[in-house]
Amino acid sequence: MSCSSAETQTFVDIPEALRRLVLFKGVSDETLARFSQEGRLFQYPKGKLLYLQDDEAKSFYLIVRGWVKLFRETIEGTEAVIDVLTNGHLLGKSAVFNNGLHGASAECVEEVQLISFPIRLLKQAIEEDPKLALNMLTSMSAHRRQQGREIEHLNIQNAPQRIGCFLLRLCPLNKETEITLHLPYDKTLIAARLGMKPETFSRALAKLKGETGIHIHGSTVKIHDMQALVSYTCSHCSSTFPCEDLKG
Amino acid sequence: MSCSSAETQTFVDIPEALRRLVLFKGVSDETLARFSQEGRLFQYPKGKLLYLQDDEAKSFYLIVRGWVKLFRETIEGTEAVIDVLTNGHLLGKSAVFNNGLHGASAECVEEVQLISFPIRLLKQAIEEDPKLALNMLTSMSAHRRQQGREIEHLNIQNAPQRIGCFLLRLCPLNKETEITLHLPYDKTLIAARLGMKPETFSRALAKLKGETGIHIHGSTVKIHDMQALVSYTCSHCSSTFPCEDLKG
DNA sequence: CGAGGGTTTGAAGTGCATCAAATAGTGTGG
DNA sequence: CCACACTATTTGATGCACTTCAAACCCTCG
Numbered sequence: 001m002s003c004s005s006a007e008t009q010t011f012v013d014i015p016e017a018l019r020r021l022v023l024f025k026g027v028s029d030e031t032l033a034r035f036s037q038e039g040r041l042f043q044y045p046k047g048k049l050l051y052l053q054d055d056e057a058k059s060f061y062l063i064v065r066g067w068v069k070l071f072r073e074t075i076e077g078t079e080a081v082i083d084v085l086t087n088g089h090l091l092g093k094s095a096v097f098n099n100g101l102h103g104a105s106a107e108c109v110e111e112v113q114l115i116s117f118p119i120r121l122l123k124q125a126i127e128e129d130p131k132l133a134l135n136m137l138t139s140m141s142a143h144r145r146q147q148g149r150e151i152e153h154l155n156i157q158n159a160p161q162r163i164g165c166f167l168l169r170l171c172p173l174n175k176e177t178e179i180t181l182h183l184p185y186d187k188t189l190i191a192a193r194l195g196m197k198p199e200t201f202s203r204a205l206a207k208l209k210g211e212t213g214i215h216i217h218g219s220t221v222k223i224h225d226m227q228a229l230v231s232y233t234c235s236h237c238s239s240t241f242p243c244e245d246l247k248g
Numbered sequence: 249m250s251c252s253s254a255e256t257q258t259f260v261d262i263p264e265a266l267r268r269l270v271l272f273k274g275v276s277d278e279t280l281a282r283f284s285q286e287g288r289l290f291q292y293p294k295g296k297l298l299y300l301q302d303d304e305a306k307s308f309y310l311i312v313r314g315w316v317k318l319f320r321e322t323i324e325g326t327e328a329v330i331d332v333l334t335n336g337h338l339l340g341k342s343a344v345f346n347n348g349l350h351g352a353s354a355e356c357v358e359e360v361q362l363i364s365f366p367i368r369l370l371k372q373a374i375e376e377d378p379k380l381a382l383n384m385l386t387s388m389s390a391h392r393r394q395q396g397r398e399i400e401h402l403n404i405q406n407a408p409q410r411i412g413c414f415l416l417r418l419c420p421l422n423k424e425t426e427i428t429l430h431l432p433y434d435k436t437l438i439a440a441r442l443g444m445k446p447e448t449f450s451r452a453l454a455k456l457k458g459e460t461g462i463h464i465h466g467s468t469v470k471i472h473d474m475q476a477l478v479s480y481t482c483s484h485c486s487s488t489f490p491c492e493d494l495k496g
Numbered sequence: 497c498g499a500g501g502g503t504t505t506g507a508a509g510t511g512c513a514t515c516a517a518a519t520a521g522t523g524t525g526g
Numbered sequence: 527c528c529a530c531a532c533t534a535t536t537t538g539a540t541g542c543a544c545t546t547c548a549a550a551c552c553c554t555c556g
Contacts, residue, residue: 140392
């Protein structure tokens with residue numbers, strides 16, 4: 001396994017990490033063992049490019065720690081951020097159905113630990129293990145629904161509402177009381193993720209603050225009236241509040 | 249099979265129609281026969297609602313003729329058009345992975361002929377026939393890529409460019425010479441499909457005309473310089489021109 | 497012919513982008 | 527611990543794109 005720049009290896013229980021994934025739920029021990037055996041842990045610094053759009057996909061990855069940005073860019077250099085992924089998310093697996101090519105580029109947003117697996121294992125396992133194929137279908141379907149919501153958001157939510165929606169998806173669902181949370185990555189990236197400019201993000205966040213009484217200090221957000229945030233944000237969306245989340 | 253309003257039955261070769269679908273490629277004759285046997289042809293008038301978002305899905309559908317609008321709406325009544333489908337497209341199948349609920353509403357845009365199949369057949373067949381599961385994965389994956397492109401378009405293309413992209417996807421790829429085509433459904437609906445208002449569509453189309461030399465008369469579009477259209481449109485997109493299409 | 501929906505046009509407003517500059521925050525070396 | 531460099535974030539001023547509201551036009555169909 002040849003790898004370019006600054007990466008170190010630490011201990012991670014790969015079989016255990018795999019077992020926790022929805023994608024591998026109910027999958028045969030043999031299959032799991034094969035993945036475990038060929039999985040390799042890496043650590044990459046901020047800025048490390050994992051792969052480029054249209055690269056041939058040799059591996060797919062499970063993120064163990066840190067954030068990875070998925071993006072595509074036009075000839076003119078404009079960049080569209082597709083998604084930003086972290087712990088427990090899988091990366092690059094859909095190349096299996098894309099002629100073996102990556103559909104987007106992936107870059108580490110900060111120091112990242114991930115496990116890489118040969119993508120041929122996945123391709124093979126999907127064909128041989130029907131359970132894995134079903135899991136893949138479930139996960140892909142959830143992803144599709146999520147994308148559908150995003151298309152809708154871009155169409156009918158304004159900037160402050162898109163931010164509200166982003167914040168709500170960070171909230172733990174159980175507690176009723178005041179919620180404090182931290183923005184998971186920097187505001188510029190959140191802005192790009194939501195399809196807006198940093199300046200717009202800043203102003204929209206200020207507006208959201210005024211409209212819903214949330215409190216912001218740096219990357220800390222305090223929500224004391226969840227209901228106000230939900231009603232301001234979700235009125236312009238066809239989904240009802242606790243929107244499903246997705247991993248894998 | 250109970251059905252509400254004005255529908256009539258005509259002859260359609262259901263086994264043949266199924267065989268043409270990518271989704272059923274390589275699927276066992278037995279499975280195909282089961283679907284054929286339970287498939288029912290219907291004809292619905294313009295405006296007919298096939299199902300509503302969050303309805304329990306009893307059937308999925310294969311469109312034989314006509315156009316069907318897929319949409320979702322907010323509590324406040326704003327409508328987002330997800331997609332508009334026609335001949336050879338399947339409708340409602342993803343409910344299998346959505347707890348048996350439809351993820352969007354579906355309405356006939358004009359007189360429509362379609363074949364309905366019990367969705368339980370599909371659910372069952374996916375679990376029993378690995379080939380069908382794989383086909384489903386392939387088709388879902390293509391759909392996901394398409395959605396990805398749409399998210400990108402909403403982010404980085406302007407209105408005239410989105411229309412240009414829409415037109416390009418209607419063009420046959422072989423011929424080099426002048427292309428004449430007809431808008432497949434009315435402009436108001438195209439506008440909604442592209443995430444803009446009818447007025448914007450009208451003005452943006454006029455602008456596109458000025459920029460690329462296309463000619464428009466009613467619903468007829470003449471493109472004499474394909475290259476001009478491609479370069480105006482696709483410069484703000486991360487995909488290169490002949491974007492893949494998808495059915496099923 | 498007249499009604500009604502689809503389409504276009506005009507005038508005015510809103511939201512987001514852009515450009516420019518100030519401010520806050522972070523990490524570095526001294 | 528401070529000064530500097532550099533980046534992230536905010537703020538202000540201005541412009542463009544798309545929307546909104548209103549009205550005209552056009553086409554089809556009864």
